[in-house]
Amino acid sequence: MDDELKRLVRKVALQNAFEHDGQTRDKIVLSKILGTRPELRNRVKEINAEISAIVSDVNKLSLQQQQSEIEKNFPELLALKEKIEERVGLPPLENAENGKVVTRFPPEPNGYPHIGHAKAAIIDEEYARMYNGKLILRFDDTNPENERLEYYAAIKVGLDWLGVKYDKVKNTSDDIELIYQKGLELINSSTAYVCTCKQEVISKNRREMKYCKCSTLDQNQNNDRWKKMFDKFKAGEAIVRFRGNMSSENTVMRDPVLFRIIDGKHPLLGNRYRVWPSYDFAVVIEDSIDGVTHAFRTKEYELRNELYYAILDALKLRKPKMMEFSRLEFKGMPVSKRVLKPLIESGKVSWYDDPRLPTLEALKRRGITPEAIRKFVLSLGFTKADTLAPFDVLESFNRKIIDEQSTRLFMVKDPKKLVVTGLPTSTITIPNHPTKDLGKRNVTVDENFYLSFDDTKDLKPESKIRLMGIGNVQIKTVSDHLTGQYTGDELVEEILKVQWVSQKNYQKLKIQIPKALFIDDNFNEDSLEEIEVYVEPYFLELKEGSEIQFIRFGYCRKESASLAIFTHK
Ligand code: ATP
Numbered sequence: 001m002d003d004e005l006k007r008l009v010r011k012v013a014l015q016n017a018f019e020h021d022g023q024t025r026d027k028i029v030l031s032k033i034l035g036t037r038p039e040l041r042n043r044v045k046e047i048n049a050e051i052s053a054i055v056s057d058v059n060k061l062s063l064q065q066q067q068s069e070i071e072k073n074f075p076e077l078l079a080l081k082e083k084i085e086e087r088v089g090l091p092p093l094e095n096a097e098n099g100k101v102v103t104r105f106p107p108e109p110n111g112y113p114h115i116g117h118a119k120a121a122i123i124d125e126e127y128a129r130m131y132n133g134k135l136i137l138r139f140d141d142t143n144p145e146n147e148r149l150e151y152y153a154a155i156k157v158g159l160d161w162l163g164v165k166y167d168k169v170k171n172t173s174d175d176i177e178l179i180y181q182k183g184l185e186l187i188n189s190s191t192a193y194v195c196t197c198k199q200e201v202i203s204k205n206r207r208e209m210k211y212c213k214c215s216t217l218d219q220n221q222n223n224d225r226w227k228k229m230f231d232k233f234k235a236g237e238a239i240v241r242f243r244g245n246m247s248s249e250n251t252v253m254r255d256p257v258l259f260r261i262i263d264g265k266h267p268l269l270g271n272r273y274r275v276w277p278s279y280d281f282a283v284v285i286e287d288s289i290d291g292v293t294h295a296f297r298t299k300e301y302e303l304r305n306e307l308y309y310a311i312l313d314a315l316k317l318r319k320p321k322m323m324e325f326s327r328l329e330f331k332g333m334p335v336s337k338r339v340l341k342p343l344i345e346s347g348k349v350s351w352y353d354d355p356r357l358p359t360l361e362a363l364k365r366r367g368i369t370p371e372a373i374r375k376f377v378l379s380l381g382f383t384k385a386d387t388l389a390p391f392d393v394l395e396s397f398n399r400k401i402i403d404e405q406s407t408r409l410f411m412v413k414d415p416k417k418l419v420v421t422g423l424p425t426s427t428i429t430i431p432n433h434p435t436k437d438l439g440k441r442n443v444t445v446d447e448n449f450y451l452s453f454d455d456t457k458d459l460k461p462e463s464k465i466r467l468m469g470i471g472n473v474q475i476k477t478v479s480d481h482l483t484g485q486y487t488g489d490e491l492v493e494e495i496l497k498v499q500w501v502s503q504k505n506y507q508k509l510k511i512q513i514p515k516a517l518f519i520d521d522n523f524n525e526d527s528l529e530e531i532e533v534y535v536e537p538y539f540l541e542l543k544e545g546s547e548i549q550f551i552r553f554g555y556c557r558k559e560s561a562s563l564a565i566f567t568h569k
């Protein structure tokens with residue numbers, strides 16, 4: 001193989017490895033080479049061996065090393081990659097003018113923010129930024145039964161953590177008087193009426209496409225009933241309905257609800273109001289008066305668009321452009337409050353920050369970074385196809401970010417004793433990261449070690465192992481504990497490298513390993529594995545919230561002196 005071809009193979013291998021967490025494969029590289037150099041097809045046998053050698057060489061490099069080699073020798077790859085990333089981001093917005101775009105994120109303060117909210121908020125913010133526009137955070141708080149002060153705060157905390165910055169914050173309930181005014185305007189123009197039919201009758205008429213007698217009331221009667229909604233009628237006795245079309249194919253248009261009576265105490269307004277706008281009405285008025293130019297919501301609302309524009313027409317209000325994207329959810333990790341609430345109330349998960357949940361609190365505790373969430377959301381783009389995303393896609397974005405910041409530590413699982421004779425030193429200095437300067441630590445040892453059972457189960461007398469950071473040991477005896485002799489520290493390939501902790505100096509630690517919460521719609525009773533391990537005492541010196549990579553185990557986030565949560569491999 002000539003030098004030019006070798007360089008090409010190295011380039012292809014580096015690019016593919018770098019894009020796949022540092023690992024590539026012979027076959028992949030070969031097919032890419034043949035794709036660009038088809039004339040090599042009849043030399044496959046000959047070039048295969050060289051490819052294997054180069055691939056195994058590249059796979060041995062850390063991601064960091066691969067990146068520096070690409071930067072040094074193949075900078076054109078990085079430019080290419082940036083272009084690709086740009087392309088998979090968000091598409092341009094229709095009718096968007098620089099400086100004039102206004103988007104909004106409208107959560108209902110009825111629960112803790114989750115990955116689905118993150119998707120919506122990030123897309124809202126990215127578009128506002130893309131066009132030098134504005135993002136409004138609007139609490140859609142018109143259902144006092146479900147809303148609590150605690151949730152307004154939790155949503156703000158979640159957005160702060162995500163790094164989503166809004167230009168204005170408001171509550172739909174701030175505008176309640178104005179929303180009444182708009183409701184009355186519809187009543188007075190006969191586009192809305194007050195209906196006192198029973199719920200069953202309303203549903204039956206909707207199914208049968210029939211108008212009810214309330215829809216024929218005149219304006220005075222409607223005005224009279226509207227006033228009574230504020231004091232005389234009880235909850236459930238009267239609603240305001242939009243005059244849509246009872247025979248519309250779109251069931252949403254069959255005279256939908258604009259206002260209903262709810263007697264619950266509102267977290268901000270207390271008991272001052274009892275007539276509350278429906279979601280459908282509030283969102284229209286708010287989007288329009290807030291100057292929103294582009295409004296996004298999830299796809300299941302698509303049928304409501306006809307109503308959205310019909311109300312705007314009836315009130316002669318300015319029209320925002322409404323667009324839909326898919327709901328985001330992880331496999332086995334539901335976001336819906338309907339599912340999460342019972343799990344918490346029954347004690348099956350501890351709280352909203354339980355690491356098995358897709359809430360922002362939980363993702364944070366588990367060691368997922370906000371940067372990774374943003375990259376992940378943008379990588380999905382603005383699609384309508386439902387995304388039941390595999391969690392490992394988010395993990396791979398996260399891994400690239402935390403790898404550089406994670407302190408490497410030794411950890412021993414199912415400890416097995418090893419006594420080593422002939423050690424030359426009792427103080428060992430170990431770097432905290434293989435390539436980044438994250439400092440070093442000194443570990444004092446004597447002849448007594450613990451190894452993980454898994455690393456020792458195949459050892460026999462005469463087996464050789466390397467204690468990482470120390471040197472080589474030849475095993476002498478194996479029984480309920482092992483003994484061995486130090487044989488020097490020269491690097492020997494093909495020798496099992498094991499991590500260890502010192503028997504006189506170690507720390508017990510519990511690690512929680514979150515697994516899928518649901519398997520095929522059934523709650524997974526084994527969704528939170530807990531293991532007890534021994535780690536280096538240096539663990540105690542790390543700050544709470546630090547990310548650690550326990551060598552040959554995976555990334556974990558330090559929760560406290562005695563608990564860590566498994567992030568991912
Ligand atoms: P839920 O009550 O199931 O949590 P929701 O849609 O009622 O969901 P809201 O608080 O009303 O929750 O949502 C605020 C914004 O976040 C809305 O624009 C909504 O479309 C969006 N959103 C909510 N859940 C998701 C999701 N899973 N994926 C994408 N966007 C979502």
Ligand code: MG
Nearest residue numbers: 107108109110
């Ligand atoms: Mg909601």
